[in-house]
Amino acid sequence: MTDEPLLRVSALSKFYGSRVGCENVSIDLWPGEVLAVVGESGSGKTTLLNCLSTRLLPSSGTASYRMRDGQWRELYRMSEAERRFLMRTDWGFVHQNPADGLRMAVSAGANVGERLMAVGDRHYGRIRATAVDWLSRVEIDEDRIDDEPRAFSGGMRQRLQIARNLVTGPRLVFMDEPTGGLDVSVQARLLDLLRGLVTDLGLAAIVVTHDLAVARLLSQRMMVMKDGRVVESGLTDRVLDDPRAPYTQLLVSSILQV
Amino acid sequence: MTDIATYNFAYLDEQTKRMIRRAILKGIAIPGYQVPFASREMPMPYGWGTGGVQVTASIIGPDDTLKVIDQGADDTTNAVSIRAFFKKVAKVAVTTETAKATIIQTRHRIPEQPLTAGQVLVFQVPIPEPLRFLEPRETETRKMHALEEYGLMHVKLYEDIAKHGRIATTYAYPVKVEGRYVMDPSPTPKFDNPKMHRSPALQLFGAGREKRIYAVPPFTDVVSLDFEDHPFEVQTFDQPCALCGAENVYLDEVILDDHGGHMFVCSDTDHCEKRRADGHGEQPAETVKERA
Numbered sequence: 352m353t354d355e356p357l358l359r360v361s362a363l364s365k366f367y368g369s370r371v372g373c374e375n376v377s378i379d380l381w382p383g384e385v386l387a388v389v390g391e392s393g394s395g396k397t398t399l400l401n402c403l404s405t406r407l408l409p410s411s412g413t414a415s416y417r418m419r420d421g422q423w424r425e426l427y428r429m430s431e432a433e434r435r436f437l438m439r440t441d442w443g444f445v446h447q448n449p450a451d452g453l454r455m456a457v458s459a460g461a462n463v464g465e466r467l468m469a470v471g472d473r474h475y476g477r478i479r480a481t482a483v484d485w486l487s488r489v490e491i492d493e494d495r496i497d498d499e500p501r502a503f504s505g506g507m508r509q510r511l512q513i514a515r516n517l518v519t520g521p522r523l524v525f526m527d528e529p530t531g532g533l534d535v536s537v538q539a540r541l542l543d544l545l546r547g548l549v550t551d552l553g554l555a556a557i558v559v560t561h562d563l564a565v566a567r568l569l570s571q572r573m574m575v576m577k578d579g580r581v582v583e584s585g586l587t588d589r590v591l592d593d594p595r596a597p598y599t600q601l602l603v604s605s606i607l608q609v
Numbered sequence: 610m611t612d613i614a615t616y617n618f619a620y621l622d623e624q625t626k627r628m629i630r631r632a633i634l635k636g637i638a639i640p641g642y643q644v645p646f647a648s649r650e651m652p653m654p655y656g657w658g659t660g661g662v663q664v665t666a667s668i669i670g671p672d673d674t675l676k677v678i679d680q681g682a683d684d685t686t687n688a689v690s691i692r693a694f695f696k697k698v699a700k701v702a703v704t705t706e707t708a709k710a711t712i713i714q715t716r717h718r719i720p721e722q723p724l725t726a727g728q729v730l731v732f733q734v735p736i737p738e739p740l741r742f743l744e745p746r747e748t749e750t751r752k753m754h755a756l757e758e759y760g761l762m763h764v765k766l767y768e769d770i771a772k773h774g775r776i777a778t779t780y781a782y783p784v785k786v787e788g789r790y791v792m793d794p795s796p797t798p799k800f801d802n803p804k805m806h807r808s809p810a811l812q813l814f815g816a817g818r819e820k821r822i823y824a825v826p827p828f829t830d831v832v833s834l835d836f837e838d839h840p841f842e843v844q845t846f847d848q849p850c851a852l853c854g855a856e857n858v859y860l861d862e863v864i865l866d867d868h869g870g871h872m873f874v875c876s877d878t879d880h881c882e883k884r885r886a887d888g889h890g891e892q893p894a895e896t897v898k899e900r901a
Contacts, residue, residue: 432756439760454764457743461767468767469760475770475836497771 355417357382357523357555358403363412365398371579372398376412378574382522383553387570387587389560389602395579396559397527403557404444404525405434419522439466443516447528449508452515453500459486459511460496466519485514489544506537510544517548526558530565542568563606567591575599619666619699625649629667629822633813636824641786642754643737648820652694657687658716659817661733662694665714668729668813669695674702676710681718681859681876688716705879717780719801721858721880724810726827732795734816737823739783739793759791762834770839779844785832786825794831800843800859805831850875853884 358380365372373395380386388396401407403414405426414426419441426434438444446452453462463482464472472478483493489510491503500508509529516524529545530538546569549556558569566573567587574584575596583596594600617623625647632646651659669675675695679688683705691714692703704710707720714731724730740750743761753761762783769777782799786792794802795814805812805825812825825831835841849856851872858880860873875881884890 431752435756435758454743457764457768458771460771461764464767465760465764468763469758473763473835473837475767476838478767479771 356380357384358414358416359423360403360414361412363399363402363409363414365395365402365407366410371395373402373576373579376581378403378557380523380555380557382555384572385549385554385556385558385570387558387560387566387573388576389563389566389573390576391561391602394576396561396576398579399576400525400527400557400559404442405429405438406444416523439469440519441521441523443513443521443524445509445512445516445524445526445529447531449500449505449512452512453508455501456499458497458499459491459503462500462511462515463518466515470519481518485518486511488548489514490540504537506533506541509533509541513545513548517552517554520552522555524554524556526556526560528560528562529558530560530562538565545569563591563603575602616698618671619669619695620652621649621663621666625663626667629663632822633664633667633824636813636822637811637826639790640825640829641790641792641823643821643823645820646822648817651817653690655818656735658691658714658733660815660819660822661714661716661731661817662691662815663817664731664813664815664822665691665695665712666699668731669699669701669712671699671701673711674704674709676704676707676713676879677715678713678718678720678877678879679716680861681720682878684878706883707879717796717798718859718876719797719804721855721875721877722883723804724808726809728810730808730810730812732797732812732814734793734795734814734821735818736781737793737814737816737819737821739781739791754790757789759785759834762791763836766834766836766839770836776835776839776841782841783834785830785834787829788832791834792823792825792831798844798859799833799841802831802833802841803843807831846873848873850881850884850890853881853890855881855884855889 356379360378363376364374376399388399390396402409408427415423416426417423460479460482463485464478467478467481482496486493486496491507491510500511530541560566570587573587573590575582577598583590583599590599591603594603629646632644636644649663651662653659677688677692679685695701696703707722712729716733738750740753740761743765744750766776780798781793781796782802784792784794784802794805807828809827811827814823833841846860850860852874855875859876861876862871863874864871
């Protein structure tokens with residue numbers, strides 16, 4: 352373990368004209384740590400995630416990332432080529448809608464292999480073997496390797512998207528509502544899988560969700576957002592069991608009991 | 610008053626030719642890069658070689674000798690009419706002999722006879738973007754070219770092997786030019802890809818509908834993309850040309866009758882005729898007549 356964080360964000364703000372996307376957000380994320388960002392829709396979670404993953408450029412603030420060679424790089428000062436390279440090697444991005452993160456018209460194997468080919472692997476046999484391995488790790492049968500994701504169910508698509516992101520062994524994964532739109536039993540399996548993968552691979556992750564149960568299950572730390580600002584942050588169990596900010600108390604008490 | 614002098618030399622006005630020449634020069638300076646240009650309406654439909662015709666019109670001079678081929682043949686509609694067009698509007702000499710031509714406009718073949726320095730090969734291109742069927746957004750494909758993100762091209766080849774057990778792309782086979790840009794060699798059979806590599810001739814590509822020009826300067830590396838364990842290979846044929854007996858050339862299948870009769874003959878008609886004139890092949894009188 353290292354004492355140094357992986358990602359350091361300070362005073363990040365994003366404005367859409369005069370409207371606030373997110374304001375004055377600071378985060379330190381350590382290797383292997385899962386941070387959940389919760390809040391109602393419109394609270395700026397997705398804007399924050401898009402800024403952190405450099406899919407959006409913030410209006411102000413800085414974010415630095417510790418590269419594999421130990422060098423700190425400022426994300427918003429990197430060239431587009433470097434950022435895109437980072438995006439497909441050391442990072443992953445799991446979209447809420449798998450169709451946004453997958454190529455629906457090419458086979459599952461090619462979806463998993465694309466990142467490998469993008470970083471220069473030119474050996475078909477090796478790429479295919481890696482794809483088979485990853486499909487089994489996300490519990491997709493090997494004989495579905497040549498099927499297109501449009502023939503897959505929602506849960507399978509989401510698992511395929513995860514495999515596609517993890518194949519290059521990233522150290523940081525961004526997830527936007529990874530279980531959104533899935534029914535509860537499928538959700539449970541996916542969460543189980545994600546938890547296993549995150550622990551096995553020592554991934555750091557930032558998970559945006561409005562589902563507090565997902566946050567409880569996946570994350571060690573948690574940030575609650577409201578109107579673009581962070582209203583409370585801390586250890587997940589502490590925030591959920593002993594919420595201090597009035598908004599967090601409201602949020603926690605709004606959970607439906609079965 | 611139907612005098613041909615009413616046309617400017619080679620049909621296009623001089624300003625347009627300058628604009629196209631600038632695009633060509635830029636294309637030559639950046640091998641394999643697609644240069645946008647203001648494609649003009651031509652007196653022929655899109656898809657019939659409007660891009661190639663504009664490139665030819667911009668580089669042709671009164672002393673040039675033009676050859677036009679369509680799928681290797683000098684005697685098909687497209688080739689005959691484009692040749693007649695330039696004979697009329699530029700009054701240039703035309704030929705069917707590869708060696709005598711200074712400019713060869715081609716649709717989907719490269720002549721069998723090796724080209725020489727000083728010759729220009731002009732390709733007609735329907736879809737210049739090799740990534741188009743994988744990534745429909747032009748903004749995105751341009752970015753991919755700019756950042757040299759070509760992993761997607763191999764995704765297509767991967768899909769081929771996964772579905773067919775081998776790279777099943779047989780034409781418009783993607784190439785990498787001078788180690789930088791991935792380029793669509795136009796729908797030539799992949800059989801012709803090796804001929805583009807370090808060719809002494811200048812190769813120009815015009816896409817009229819898509820408004821793009823690109824180029825491969827003489828002696829430029831043109832490498833077909835492949836996998837280490839599935840290397841690039843060209844088509845091979847079991848038998849030689851039925852007319853001239855040539856081997857290691859690209860053959861067309863010609864249907865002879867309604868009873869399944871067929872034969873394989875050279876797709877390059879000039880090459881075939883020249884070989885027969887030199888006494889190659891058995892020349893069964895029957896089939897030759899049938900073809901003529």
